[in-house]
Amino acid sequence: MITKSENWLYTISPKQKFLDLNFKEIWRYKDLMFLFVKRNVVTLYKQTILGPLWYFIQPLFTSVIFTLVFNNIANISTGDGIPSFLFNLAGITFWNYFKECLVGTSDTFRKNQNIFGKVYFPRVIMPISVVVSNLIKFGIQLLVFVCFYIYFVFFTTKASHASPSLELLFLPLLVFLMGLIGLGLGMIISSMTTKYRDLSYLVTFGVQLLMYASAVMYPLDLIKTKVAEGSIPKISGVLIEYNPITTIIEAFRFITLGVGDFSFSKLIYVIVVSLVLFLVGLIIFNKTEKSFIDTV
Amino acid sequence: MSDIILKAENISKQYRLGLVSSSTLSHDLIRWWHKVSGKDDPFLKIGETNDRSTVGNSDYVWALQDINFEVKRGEVLGIIGKNGAGKSTLLKILSRVTSPTTGEIKTKGRIASLLEVGTGFHPEMTGRENIYLNGAILGMTKKEIQQREDEIISFSGCQRYIDTPVKRYSSGMRVRLAFAVAAHLEPDILVIDEVLAVGDAEFQKKAIGKMQDISRGEGRTVLFVSHNMAAVKSLCTRVIVLKNGKNAFEGTVGEGIEYYLNEEKSRSLVYINNSKSINKPFVKSVKVITSESNGIHQFNEDLKIEIEVFSAGLLEQPAVSYQILNRDNLPLIHELILNSEQEFAQSKGIYKLISTIKNIKLYQGDYKLNVFFADNFTKININRLTEICSFEIINTSKRPYYWDSDTAVYKEDDTIWKVLKLNDFR
Structure with missing residues (x-):
């Protein structure tokens, strides 16, 4: 009888294990995760006329503007046999995915304090659902890229450099790593902003700055030659090169357009960085979720 | 013995008062340092009991203590x-x-x-x-x-x-x-x-x-x-x-x-103003004398209200009145005493005014007082006290009410019921 009465289902206590992750519980709430995804996707463009068309408009127009400004006016070369528009579209599609994941998860606690203050469910469901919804959005935008890709590669001679090959199989891995980085960083930021709001100001303009340091609208090779010429300080060259987002975007352009900096050692580097970021984010997030409602 | 499904042991919860500011950061750093060096959290010792109305010395309060x-x-x-x-x-x-x-x-x-x-x-x-x-x-x-x-x-x-x-x-x-x-x-x-x-x-x-x-x-x-x-x-x-x-x-x-x-009741039964002022008139105290202890009053008993006022000198037409409010702050009874009826506040001093409501027939529930002290001549409102001295009316002596307290607010005493049997059906 005594042993039976000690058989508690769970305990609510202030003690925290270092990595207190209850995967069983998260699995139990998987329906909730999908319902949140559904909510995010379905309600995004409700009562708009263009509806899901907005998914296409945003990356297309940004690419057109980038092509005009950076390639036509500033004369940045994207390499022979690569249409600048396609080059930019590739970078922007991937960058948008990362940005949406980061921005979407970085205010998890503040945006949801109403729900979080009333009911318990594993809080990590929220940022995961944001990343999954963005994955769907990314899928749609990737479709745009694929359409233009097919058009340029098979129906014109402008994209002579691009040659689709088996390397395309790396795509899911790249998408996964990008999501992991966005999620990890987002969780770290959202945890820290619960008590000190400073970081939330950093996010909005920090993301903008980060885009310029992520080789979205220029090839990494260009930076390397500029550094070699001495027209760009070495430190910024290093920053751009070892920025994991640069690596992923370059890798994506490598497997689709055949230009870019891609090697296995860099892939391993990105895998390690994103896993570390994700784990650190998860630990901080878990620590915060227990008491954030008192400080937010 | 049926089995225990939930058990709370020594539950305590501490909150920090005030704004999140740079001192929060410094406390966090101190806390972190104590944790790293293996000592107890220093701020856990300094919390005070959570009594909203008293100003404490500590920035930390215990919202819950050893539950x-x-x-x-x-x-x-x-x-x-x-x-x-x-x-x-x-x-x-x-x-x-x-x-x-x-x-x-x-x-x-x-x-x-x-x-x-x-x-x-x-x-x-x-x-x-x-x-x-x-x-x-x-x-x-x-x-x-x-x-x-x-x-x-x-x-x-x-x-x-x-x-x-x-x-x-x-x-x-x-x-x-x-x-x-x-x-x-x-x-x-x-x-x-x-x-x-x-x-x-x-x-x-x-x-x-x-x-x-x-x-x-x-x-x-x-x-x-x-x-x-x-x-x-x-x-x-x-x-x-x-x-x-x-x-x-x-x-x-x-x-x-x-x-x-x-x-709930024990605190608010009496209103006392401890002001030492001798230049201005004011209400010194208000007291509700209920039939039972702790501000509980039996239906149909006499309710006594004692109001002490201080007068700094001659007031032309002093007037003291009070209202009994129900829990929705709706005044149900208004009582007034004027100087012309019984002389008071004609020279410097403290006056005690005692009002008795015979056989009060308020419905069960919580009541409060509004007390006003004014000069009818100058039309100056000297002192205005709202929602003080809560008390409760209960009814255990007589038959139960048989209606909700919200359907009528006051029962009058001088209605008479008569029951006649008009016909025998055989």
Whole structure:
């Protein structure tokens, strides 16, 4: 009888294990995760006329503007046999995915304090659902890229450099790593902003700055030659090169357009960085979720 | 002995007062340093008891302190206490929204908490979509919701609008739908906040009835937090009373409610102004003399009100009046004394005015006083005291009322009933 009465289902206590992750519980709430995804996707463009068309408009127009400004006016070369528009579209599609994941998860606690203050469910469901919804959005935008890709590669001679090959199989891995980085960083930021709001100001303009340091609208090779010429300080060259987002975007352009900096050692580097970021984010997030409602 | 499903051991919760500022950061750093060097958290020692109305010295207060209780399977435990006694904090800890500073709660069942209905409703989604989302937030799986979908929709009474976005709903319909989802949860332990019973009178009755079904008929373990003593009386099997974050009483429902009501009354029966001013007139004290102790007055007994006023000198036409207010702050009785009736405040000094209401026939419930001290000649309002000296009217001596206190406010004494038998049917 005594042993039976000690058989508690769970305990609510202030003690925290270092990595207190209850995967069983998260699995139990998987329906909730999908319902949140559904909510995010379905309600995004409700009562708009263009509806899901907005998914296409945003990356297309940004690419057109980038092509005009950076390639036509500033004369940045994207390499022979690569249409600048396609080059930019590739970078922007991937960058948008990362940005949406980061921005979407970085205010998890503040945006949801109403729900979080009333009911318990594993809080990590929220940022995961944001990343999954963005994955769907990314899928749609990737479709745009694929359409233009097919058009340029098979129906014109402008994209002579691009040659689709088996390397395309790396795509899911790249998408996964990008999501992991966005999620990890987002969780770290959202945890820290619960008590000190400073970081939330950093996010909005920090993301903008980060885009310029992520080789979205220029090839990494260009930076390397500029550094070699001495027209760009070495430190910024290093920053751009070892920025994991640069690596992923370059890798994506490598497997689709055949230009870019891609090697296995860099892939391993990105895998390690994103896993570390994700784990650190998860630990901080878990620590915060227990008491954030008192400080937010 | 039936088995214990939930056990709280030494639950305490500390809050920091004031704003989050740079001193928060420095405290965090000190705390972190103590943790790294293996010492106890220094700020855990300095907290003060949580009494809202007194100004303390410490930046830290204990919202809850050493709460211990056990809940048996199938029991309905009421948690009562004044505002700020720690009820909501305890609920938040039980529902895992926040964690305790010390102590732990062990449970053998899954806890679902209803601190608010309609959490996570999205206005752009339809009623049906929201049933699924809200149900999942409350811990149901998709399958469970599917099984109960029809039941939920019919309980809510919103069949016609179920595929319309919730933003088009009236607020009442939204509450109905939300409560319907919540009422069909089936956890082992249900934590309910009384504020749940919202909406129109009809729906409130339905909601309370459903809560009764849940706790009584289905034999669920329920923790029920409320200010509504009638609801506690009808639902609970045992209560605990919280006072300033401490467990002040634990026992049967009747004793607990009595304890709580006495606790509530003891402080506010007398109004005293200790001002030493000798230049301006003011109301020095107001006292309600009730038939029982602790501000409880028996129906149909004499109620005495003593008002002491200080006068700095001659007042032309002093007037003192008071009103008795019901709990909705509606004045029911107005009494006035003028200098022309009985001379007072004609020279410097303290005057005591005693008013007696013979055989007062107020309905059961809580009452308060408004007291006014004015000069009718200059039309200057000297002193205006509102909502002081609360007391309670009870009726145990005579027959029960047989009507709700809201249907009439005062019973007059001089009506006479006569009963005649007119015919014998044989």
